[in-house]
Amino acid sequence: MEIVYAKEEKASVVSVSGRMDGVSAPDFEQKMVSWINEGESNFVVDFGSLDYISSAGLRSILVTAKKLKAKNGRLLLCSLKDTVKEVFEISGFSSIVPIFDSVKAAVEEI
Amino acid sequence: MSKIKLPATIGHLERLVGFVSDCAKNTGFSDNRIREIELATEEALVNIFNYAYPDGPGDLEVSCTPQQNASLKIEIMDNGMPFDPLSLPDPDLQADISERKVGGLGIFFMRKMADELQYRREKGCNILTFIFLMKKAD
Numbered sequence: 001m002e003i004v005y006a007k008e009e010k011a012s013v014v015s016v017s018g019r020m021d022g023v024s025a026p027d028f029e030q031k032m033v034s035w036i037n038e039g040e041s042n043f044v045v046d047f048g049s050l051d052y053i054s055s056a057g058l059r060s061i062l063v064t065a066k067k068l069k070a071k072n073g074r075l076l077l078c079s080l081k082d083t084v085k086e087v088f089e090i091s092g093f094s095s096i097v098p099i100f101d102s103v104k105a106a107v108e109e110i
Numbered sequence: 111m112s113k114i115k116l117p118a119t120i121g122h123l124e125r126l127v128g129f130v131s132d133c134a135k136n137t138g139f140s141d142n143r144i145r146e147i148e149l150a151t152e153e154a155l156v157n158i159f160n161y162a163y164p165d166g167p168g169d170l171e172v173s174c175t176p177q178q179n180a181s182l183k184i185e186i187m188d189n190g191m192p193f194d195p196l197s198l199p200d201p202d203l204q205a206d207i208s209e210r211k212v213g214g215l216g217i218f219f220m221r222k223m224a225d226e227l228q229y230r231r232e233k234g235c236n237i238l239t240f241i242f243l244m245k246k247a248d
Binding site: 021022023051052054055056058059062065066069082083086087090091092095096097 | 120121123124127142145146148149152153155156159203204205206207208210213215216218219222
């Protein structure tokens with residue numbers, strides 16, 4: 001899994017590629033928590049190159065989303081591939097975290 | 111049938127899931143269905159890593175057997191604490207962000223992705239048997 005961070009005017013855009021599994025998900029959570037602790041509060045997470053996610057990945061997203069909610073921040077996801085989208089839909093996570101078709105659409109929402 | 115036996119630790123996740131993934135690929139499963147098989151397998155493995163051997167190291171074995179009716183049988187065996195994951199209830203999928211619990215989804219995914227899923231305790235071992243059809247029945 002690779003994580004690329006870009007600070008934009010309205011939001012921090014975090015692009016995640018590869019596989020978010022039991023090994024790599026804690027890494028995502030740790031990075032997100034450190035950016036939140038540095039004062040960032042609006043995040044767009046771009047999953048356009050994410051091939052796979054397991055419950056460990058969903059757990060790290062839930063932990064991050066709860067943390068941001070407590071600080072009145074926002075976590076938006078975008079560009080999910082079909083197999084990743086399926087995992088969000090059957091788990092009910094698509095109604096917990098807002099999902100957009102593109103980075104642009106997500107950033108405009110903030 | 112092909113099988114692999116490794117220590118039950120998170121450091122072996124990639125190799126174990128890769129093993130199952132290769133079996134499914136060689137059997138002719140689609141990429142999308144392989145992702146679903148990987149998901150169910152990872153969830154079962156992570157449960158074993160976390161709970162089977164509280165008192166020290168232990169091994170687990172994964173076997174893959176292509177079946178005649180365009181399906182794949184995957185068995186995951188450990189000789190740790192007796193644990194039937196199928197005895198646990200599904201998580202509350204309707205809960206909103208503040209109510210939503212962090213656990214329970216793994217077993218839900220195992221059930222959801224497999225066409226059949228059975229647990230048995232035999233000769234001191236936990237054995238989980240998954241059957242995956244090439245095209246998941248809805």
